[in-house]
Amino acid sequence: MSRESYFCAMLKHLHTFTGHQNPVYALVKPDMDGIFFTAGNDKGVVEWSLAKMAFQSVKLPVQSSVYYLHLNQNQLFIAERSGAFSIFDLQKQAVIARINAHTKPIFGMATVSRKNELLTSSEDGTVAIWSLNDFEELYRLPISHDTVRCIAVSPDEKEIAFGCKDSAIHIYHADDYSLKAVLKEHTLGITSLAYHPSGKYLISGGRDAQLKVWDGISYQPNTSIPAHMFGIYDIVFHPVLPYFVTASQDKSIKLWDAENFKLYKIVSIEKMGIGHTHSINKVAWSHDGSKLISTGDDKKVMVWALEA
Template sequence: MAKIEIKKRHTLTGHQNPVFAVEKGVESSKVFTGGNDKGVVEWDSLEGKFLRIILPVKTSVYSLHHIQNSKLLAVGERSGQVTIIDTTNQEIVAKLSHHRKPIFCIQSFHSKPELIISSEDGTVSVWETSTFKLLYNFKVSTETVRCIALNGKEDVFALGSKDSKIRIFDAKEYSIIHEIHEHTMPITALAFSPDNKHLLTGGRDAQLNIFNTVNYALEKNITAHMFSIYGIVYHPYLPLFATASRDKSIKIWRADDFSLLKIISQEKGYESHRLSINGIIWEEDMLISVSDDKSAIIWDIDTNV
């Protein structure tokens, strides 16, 4: 893969305030966004069209997650509430009112019907996804648990906290098995590599750290951005990953040697975001980014050049 070509497909506008979260739908052409305004919005990503407000909300949306093996979307709010909505009929399935502080990340399993939620209150809760009964709640840190990453085998997951520590947990017993303290500032992004050999971590210190998953030793450190890294996402099938930052840039990296391939920013000549980029996801060969500038942008990433 010698080159990639990046073109902007669509800019999605309509949010009245910063957009914090983006998530794919069950259908490949559907995408959801949420932020500091009154609703979670559903878009057609191929056509670049507004479809509907799928869920009105009372407080800012900080996290969105499509629950595995379902048509359900979990919406995490600044209030601490998590609303579960069926995206086909727009029916609210459950309201999880356990946490009293903002919800920053939500993840679920393919292999078992469980949902993990992390909060500013320093705890993580685990829910059964057919009844939405609370299974576990445990303290992780005295500060915000900002992000969650589940590995491909679904036997371990990582939690990143405001205290600058990454904690590795056993996904069956929910017991801690390792702690990493290499960043100097809060952890803001986590991702396991598709082959489960590496854990990538990003922080407010703008550092991208690569750890092996044998003993979680640091293998590589990269000053990847100028400010906080708010997203690390692997391409669904190509050996690429992308990072997004408060510095208004998206960077595309090779997954094999962690070398930089491309920078998407206004400084590099792209009609890109003007403010902090708060989240990114892949949808096939499209990369979707959301920003403080109230917009989402859909990028075509062409590797056949």
């Protein structure tokens, strides 16, 4: 459908998965078959099917709470509160490695595919870079005196943004991990980062409930939006259409125009009569963008259909 036909786009509740016994912090977007994973404070990674709208299995137990999940090709990376991460091979259906990566919890993960490297960010204030060939540590960057909460890699994989609890965003060159810029416009910690799919801007969300838009070349601040009532925990661009969604501690999801930042839709119990009852920690679009998945502290995994 054309962008114009989506100007009145709606997010309609489609299904709620239950089964988690504790808050859910981590979510991996569905693959082409609609398979996705969640994890959190109940020490297990759960596999779900969008196609069947069904629970599939508890993929594996983990030793401590999971704060982040990252999928790279056929390997699922599981970041834990303990500071360790595990690699689950989806073809072999087995854990192939477990790395004691940090002294404190891991909050973010990303891959730089062209360099075949994995990045992990931690409450210990560092970012570690790992080889995806043998999972050996290559470098360790001392980014902040406090938590490095989130990571965003630019679409051309030339730059990497790190969001920190001290309210600063650190931009690094991906080739040599040299510092390019430090961005300070938020008044509280950074909790979410995302590059526009074209790379023309970086958008950040913080505990100050603000969205900040930064030029993708100069990193000068362009726009500031009082987007939510409380912290913004996730920002995800639609895979096809010029939209992005934000998820917040205020228990709402908001759908925005990615060109002019117009607010199109608020998904919340107050607005729709159905929604999350606690903080929303993660959101993800289905592979074709027809569905949105959300999860959070209320232990629920909810599915929303994008309809004109």
